[in-house]
Amino acid sequence: xxxxxxxxxxxxxxxxxxxxxxxxxxxxxxxxxxxxxxxxxxxxxxxxxxxxxxxxxxxxxxxxxxxxxxxxxxxxxxxxxxxxxxxxxxxxxxxxxxxxxxxxxxxxxxxxxxxxxxxxxxxxxxxxxxxxxxxxxxxxxxxxxxxxxxxxxxxxxxxxxxxxxxxxxxxxxxxxxxxxxxxxxxxxxxxxxxxxxxxxxxxxxxxxxxxxxxxxxxxxxxxxxxxxxxxxxxxxxxxxxxxxxxxxxxxxxxxxxxxxxxxxxxxxxxxxxxxxxxxxxxxxxxxxxxxxxxxxxxxxxxxxxxxxxxxxxxxxx
DNA sequence: CACGCCTTTCCTGTTT
DNA sequence: AAAACAGGAAAGGCGT
Numbered sequence: 001x002x003x004x005x006x007x008x009x010x011x012x013x014x015x016x017x018x019x020x021x022x023x024x025x026x027x028x029x030x031x032x033x034x035x036x037x038x039x040x041x042x043x044x045x046x047x048x049x050x051x052x053x054x055x056x057x058x059x060x061x062x063x064x065x066x067x068x069x070x071x072x073x074x075x076x077x078x079x080x081x082x083x084x085x086x087x088x089x090x091x092x093x094x095x096x097x098x099x100x101x102x103x104x105x106x107x108x109x110x111x112x113x114x115x116x117x118x119x120x121x122x123x124x125x126x127x128x129x130x131x132x133x134x135x136x137x138x139x140x141x142x143x144x145x146x147x148x149x150x151x152x153x154x155x156x157x158x159x160x161x162x163x164x165x166x167x168x169x170x171x172x173x174x175x176x177x178x179x180x181x182x183x184x185x186x187x188x189x190x191x192x193x194x195x196x197x198x199x200x201x202x203x204x205x206x207x208x209x210x211x212x213x214x215x216x217x218x219x220x221x222x223x224x225x226x227x228x229x230x231x232x233x234x235x236x237x238x239x240x241x242x243x244x245x246x247x248x249x250x251x252x253x254x255x256x257x258x259x260x261x262x263x264x265x266x267x268x269x270x271x272x273x274x275x276x277x278x279x280x281x282x283x284x285x286x287x288x289x290x291x292x293x294x295x296x297x298x299x300x301x302x303x304x305x306x307x308x309x310x311x312x313x314x315x316x317x
Numbered sequence: 318c319a320c321g322c323c324t325t326t327c328c329t330g331t332t333t
Numbered sequence: 334a335a336a337a338c339a340g341g342a343a344a345g346g347c348g349t
Contacts, residue, residue, distance in 0.1 A: 281324055283339065298337055
């Protein structure tokens with residue numbers, strides 16, 4: 001059981017494919033009373049219904065393995081879009097952390113990273129994608145470091161979440177103990193997507209093959225246009241610093257152009273960035289069709305056909 | 318070290 | 334007049 005949870009069995013098989021992994025998982029499900037549930041699309045994974053605090057390290061390892069497998073599929077998937085294509089941005093505010101959805105956890109983390117001028121690209125928080133608020137609030141500092149892949153970022157996230165939890169005065173709901181003893185443990189607040197046909201637990205579509213000898217450091221740094229998309233998805237910056245002019249068209253406008261440029265400069269550890277230079281970089285995107293000019297409108301740009309990942313279900317206004 | 322991709326920096330000129 | 338927009342030229346940084 002342990003090896004299954006950690007994904008070791010997957011690596012013990014000779015054919016490294018999703019098929020193998022999921023077949024193992026089906027066996028596992030059969031044997032363990034459907035303890036694992038299929039959770040949805042790319043970027044999500046199996047979630048044990050009866051996850052206990054002691055199992056969190058194993059769960060994280062499991063998540064890490066799953067994300068490793070999913071890694072090459074998630075690049076152009078908007079980080080905030082959940083299984084139903086619904087954006088969860090900002091909805092976590094004022095809400096008990098344990099009720100946060102995975103997307104709300106992500107938005108919280110992104111917001112905190114942005115404040116500290118860390119990269120907010122999806123890669124940065126990749127391994128948090130499978131963490132619901134219920135799990136998130138239980139993570140230790142070590143968990144956070146491990147998931148973020150960084151001591152500093154892990155500490156930052158842990159500090160931020162501790163602060164938030166501390167501010168949740170008086171609304172400590174049931175204790176964990178109550179949860180664990182509840183019949184049919186299923187209280188992890190995650191939008192479980194039940195597959196009503198096909199093999200239970202089987203991921204839809206063609207299984208993705210995995211090449212095990214690759215991806216050492218595919219930590220591609222955040223491109224300028226990706227940075228802009230992330231600003232538009234972040235309630236800390238949209239619509240205060242940047243906003244959609246017309247989401248359907250893909251046009252957006254810099255509300256505080258100099259601040260956005262400085263934010264970009266901070267990201268690149270360059271205190272000399274300003275909108276003049278920032279905009280020059282944007283104009284270079286015209287050639288590659290990542291951006292298009294919007295004549296007559298100042299500070300307004302339009303995403304071109306080569307810009308991926310900006311179209312989300314519920315844009316901020 | 319080379320090379321290519323993305324900017325960053327600087328600049329001249331034009332438009333709003 | 335001030336702020337944006339347009340691009341050319343060249344250098345910087347970084348990953349491969």
